[in-house]
Amino acid sequence: xxxxxxxxxxxxxxxxxxxxxxxxxxxxxxxxxxxxxxxxxxxxxxxxxxxxxxxxxxxxxxxxxxxxxxxxxxxxxxxxxxxxxxxxxxxxxxxxxxxxxxxxxxxxxxxxxxxxxxxxxxxxxxxxxxxxxxxxxxxxxxxxxxxxxxxxxxxxxxxxxxxxxxxxxxxxxxxxxxxxxxxxxxxxxxxxxxxxxxxxxxxxxxxxxxxxxxxxxxxxxxxxxxxxxxxxxxxxxxxxxxxxxxxxxxxxxxxxxxxxxxxxxxxxxxxxxxxxxxxxxxxxxxxxxxxxxxxxxxxxxxxxxxxxxxxxxxxxxxxxxxxxxxxxxxxxxxxxxxx
Amino acid sequence: xxxxxxxxxxxxxxxxxxxxxxxxxxxxxxxxxxxxxxxxxxxxxxxxxxxxxxxxxxxxxxxxxxxxxxxxxxxxxxxxxxxxxxxxxxxxxxxxxxxxxxxxxxxxxxxxxxxxxxxxxxxxxxxxxxxxxxxxxxxxxxxxxxxxxxxxxxxxxxxxxxxxxxxxxxxxxxxxxxxxxxxxxxxxxxxxxxxxxxxxxxxxxxxxxxxxxxxxxxxxxxxxxxxxxxxxxxxxxxxxxxxxxxxxxxxxxxxxxxxxxxxxxxxxxxxxxxxxxxxxxxxxxxxxxxxxxxxxxxxxxxxxxxxxxxxxxxxxxxxxxxxxxxxxxxxxxxxxxxxxxxxxxxxxxxxxxxxxxxxxx
Numbered sequence: 001x002x003x004x005x006x007x008x009x010x011x012x013x014x015x016x017x018x019x020x021x022x023x024x025x026x027x028x029x030x031x032x033x034x035x036x037x038x039x040x041x042x043x044x045x046x047x048x049x050x051x052x053x054x055x056x057x058x059x060x061x062x063x064x065x066x067x068x069x070x071x072x073x074x075x076x077x078x079x080x081x082x083x084x085x086x087x088x089x090x091x092x093x094x095x096x097x098x099x100x101x102x103x104x105x106x107x108x109x110x111x112x113x114x115x116x117x118x119x120x121x122x123x124x125x126x127x128x129x130x131x132x133x134x135x136x137x138x139x140x141x142x143x144x145x146x147x148x149x150x151x152x153x154x155x156x157x158x159x160x161x162x163x164x165x166x167x168x169x170x171x172x173x174x175x176x177x178x179x180x181x182x183x184x185x186x187x188x189x190x191x192x193x194x195x196x197x198x199x200x201x202x203x204x205x206x207x208x209x210x211x212x213x214x215x216x217x218x219x220x221x222x223x224x225x226x227x228x229x230x231x232x233x234x235x236x237x238x239x240x241x242x243x244x245x246x247x248x249x250x251x252x253x254x255x256x257x258x259x260x261x262x263x264x265x266x267x268x269x270x271x272x273x274x275x276x277x278x279x280x281x282x283x284x285x286x287x288x289x290x291x292x293x294x295x296x297x298x299x300x301x302x303x304x305x306x307x308x309x310x311x312x313x314x315x316x317x318x319x320x321x322x323x324x325x326x327x328x329x330x331x332x333x334x335x336x337x338x339x
Numbered sequence: 340x341x342x343x344x345x346x347x348x349x350x351x352x353x354x355x356x357x358x359x360x361x362x363x364x365x366x367x368x369x370x371x372x373x374x375x376x377x378x379x380x381x382x383x384x385x386x387x388x389x390x391x392x393x394x395x396x397x398x399x400x401x402x403x404x405x406x407x408x409x410x411x412x413x414x415x416x417x418x419x420x421x422x423x424x425x426x427x428x429x430x431x432x433x434x435x436x437x438x439x440x441x442x443x444x445x446x447x448x449x450x451x452x453x454x455x456x457x458x459x460x461x462x463x464x465x466x467x468x469x470x471x472x473x474x475x476x477x478x479x480x481x482x483x484x485x486x487x488x489x490x491x492x493x494x495x496x497x498x499x500x501x502x503x504x505x506x507x508x509x510x511x512x513x514x515x516x517x518x519x520x521x522x523x524x525x526x527x528x529x530x531x532x533x534x535x536x537x538x539x540x541x542x543x544x545x546x547x548x549x550x551x552x553x554x555x556x557x558x559x560x561x562x563x564x565x566x567x568x569x570x571x572x573x574x575x576x577x578x579x580x581x582x583x584x585x586x587x588x589x590x591x592x593x594x595x596x597x598x599x600x601x602x603x604x605x606x607x608x609x610x611x612x613x614x615x616x617x618x619x620x621x622x623x624x625x626x627x628x629x630x631x632x633x634x635x636x637x638x639x640x641x642x643x644x645x646x647x648x649x650x651x652x653x654x655x656x657x658x659x660x661x662x663x664x665x666x667x668x669x670x671x672x673x674x675x676x677x678x679x680x681x682x683x684x685x686x687x688x689x690x691x692x693x694x695x696x697x698x699x700x
Contacts, residue, residue: 015684017379017644020372033369248637249644249683278607279637285371285608322608323369 005214008261012206016253016286023256023268023287030266031289034338035319036329039312040089040121040293041082045070045108049095051126053171055160055202057238059095069097072108076115083116085296086312089331091155092122096130102145105131109150119152119331125183126158126175139186147192153331154187156195156230161204162212170202170241181219188225193332196226196265200254201234201246209254213261220264227333228267228290231255232274248279252286259287267333272318281318290329291315344368351377357620362567365616371608378615378646382627386648389688389699390680391626393652394673396437397447398479399659400425400464404451406483408528410517410559412595412663414451424453427467434472437655442673445692446472447652448479449512449659452531458492458499462506469507476509478692482540482551483515486532496543504549510692511544513552513587518561519569526560527598538576545582550693553583553624557613558591558605559598566613570620577623584694585626585649588613590633594664607638611645618646626694632657635667640679650676 003011011019046069049059060067070078079090090112109120123131123146132142143151160167162177175183187194196216200209213229220226231254233246251274259268270288272280273295280291294311312328316339319326326339347361357365368374401424404414415422425433437443446468453460461484469477480488480503488499500508517524519534532540541551553573557566577583590605590613591598605613618627629647631639632654639650653676657669673689677700680687687700 015379015644016641017372017375021370021376024370024372028370247640247679247682249640249679252641278635282371282607282611282641285375318606321606322371 002263003261005210008210008213008257009207011257011260012209012253014253016249016256019253019256019260020286023259024285026259027268027287027289033324034289034327034335035284035322035324036290036327036333036335037315037319038089038293038329038331039085039087039296040091041078041087041296042293043070043075043078043090043092045075045092045094046097046100047095048097048099050098051096051171051173053174054240055170055199055234055236057235062098069099072104072111075108076111079112079116079118082296083118087118087296088336089119089121089293091293092120093124093127093155093157096127098134102131102135102137102142105146105151106149109146113150120150121153121155121331122151124155124158125180128154128183128187129175129179139183140190143183143187143190143192147190151192153192153227154184154194156197156226156228159197159212160199161202161208162198162215163204163208166202166204166208177215181215184219184225185223188223193225193227195228195230195269197230197232198258199232199234200250201236201243202241203243209257210261213258217262217264220262224264226265228269229258229262229265230269230271230292231258232271235274248275248282251275251279252282255283255288256286277314277318281322284319284322284324290333291319344373348377351381351619354622356622359567359571362570362616362620363564365619366563366566366612368612371612371615374612374615374619375645378618379644381618381622382646382648386626388685389648389696390643390685391649391688391690391694391696392676392680393445393447393692394440394442394689395445395447395652396434396443396655397449397657398425398430398433398468400430400448400450400461401453401456402451402658402662403453405454406452406528406531408517408531409597410527410556410591412592413659417454424456425464427464430464430468431471433656434468434475438472440653440655440673442689442698443475443655444689444697445476445478447512447654447692448477449481449514450484452484452487458488458494458502461488462502465503465508466506476691476693477507478510478512479508481512481515482537483532485511485540485544486536496540497547500544500547500549504547508549510584511541511549511551513554513585514589516554516569516573517556518565519572520561520565523561523565534572538572541582542576542580545580550582550584552585552587552628554587554589555613555617556589556591558609559593559602566616567620570617574621574623577621581623583624585628586617586621586624587628587630588617589630592633592660592663592665596663607641610634610638611642614642614647615645631671632660632665632667636671636675636679640683643680643683643685650680652676
């Protein structure tokens, strides 16, 4: 039975262990004891960004001494190293940089696809919306051009909390709730799948978290285009917003609630990136069937073979250490290799 | 839950005692949240919604130690770098510093087995601290230290404990139990109290009306069966004396110890399952403690849903486990402790070393 919004909100009054138990049962029914991960590479092509969100520690203004933009050649080199290390996906994301137009991304994606057999899971809704405005194109037109150039799917970032009252407070210049959903709807309509995310810890209420999940659930009913849902926690260090970090306890119960509430989304990803490896392992007991990416870091890839092998081994250790069976997947969640 | 676990679940829900085979099965259980939910159920029935904590100060009189246990990064030889032994005045100064917190209510004193100190050296510090700070409770000394005192002074445990009690000691600390198996102790800590000796120290203390705590250091060379046997030995003694107050799970921290190269730190998965199984097996213990220094603060908070009803204390300045690479802070403010208890919907209760409630918040 599908939970109503009110029932969803009431889940936040339940003990997390009860929620974990329910979420774990759903996860086991769907995926047994397999936990997946992907080998991919995050490439942040620029840190110049006009949005200046208050929760972000990454952005720089144009002309700032540590502002950077990567050339297509730089990115191809990184892609090469990713392929060499066994990676199957590139997540190319960056700031809203006025010097980069749609043609830059078309050239970039074509160049990557010409050289490599790799999935381009790149550009968040925020970047897509911004590009379409910059070019005077519709969202669908923008996406179609990018798709023709090689963009396979969209990552779910930029959703933060899909409640405009919260967005006004933390990122007033950024894409609105309706705008974010519109980009996803448009992508799904042209056969471009995506993931969805939620970032907690902005002082949002339980009702607002459920409102966010409900927006995703309704769009999923309509399009079926979301492959996975990922909850992150706001990292307050070095941001204008500041404040304190969401507790592991709150993260675990919210993760479990997302598994219970989002009955039409297959994959729930646990975030070791925001929680740390040790708590990341724990997410497998609270509804997560995927631990995301081992994220080849630049220096790790540079060090080649050994280090990378270590991180795959570490990921497998985290999964097996909790009694689950590890499997490497691709962007579409096909299993590539079982361990 | 699945097949064979139904019977165990039934036993737990009807309050029936679990046996050794049940304990082993619980450790082998694949579903962490199932274990947690049962432990949480037992916790709620037994302990209600209070979460106990101390506003306290740890005093480690010396890190010189003749025991040289392989799992320890704190103890060292007298001539080693960083070796120290406090004078009475230095011990008093540590406590004075902690008294900046007006709610400070007690001391936790555990130390190395100093190569030349006599029992009277330890005793006189307890007496001096008690005379200087009569308002503070004193919990201190593990079964290992008590056994050592009896040996070096050639006196009985009764005499040792009676002296300590009259000097101001109000409760015995839970450390030193490690794994109550002679196989494990012979390999890791052959020079200190055996399993029987540790239990005997607790038994004698309980007989004299001094309550004590119990613990288990896990995640090194012990087997899961040995963990279960450990819990059962504690449970058996508790049936006999009812003198144990709380049980503390200590995950082994390998850094800077002789085992650093061979043993990896336990996972949180193991930490939480061990917490839950301990709550389920130790049906005659009132309290289960989530020791945040070893678990880390976020995990200790999560552990409150896995059977724990005590989160230790403010500590002021922890040293033993920080020598072993603990990544947690060395102390917490009382406000931080109250905040993390309240967030999980429970009631913070400041208590003394004998679980007398001082303040409910």
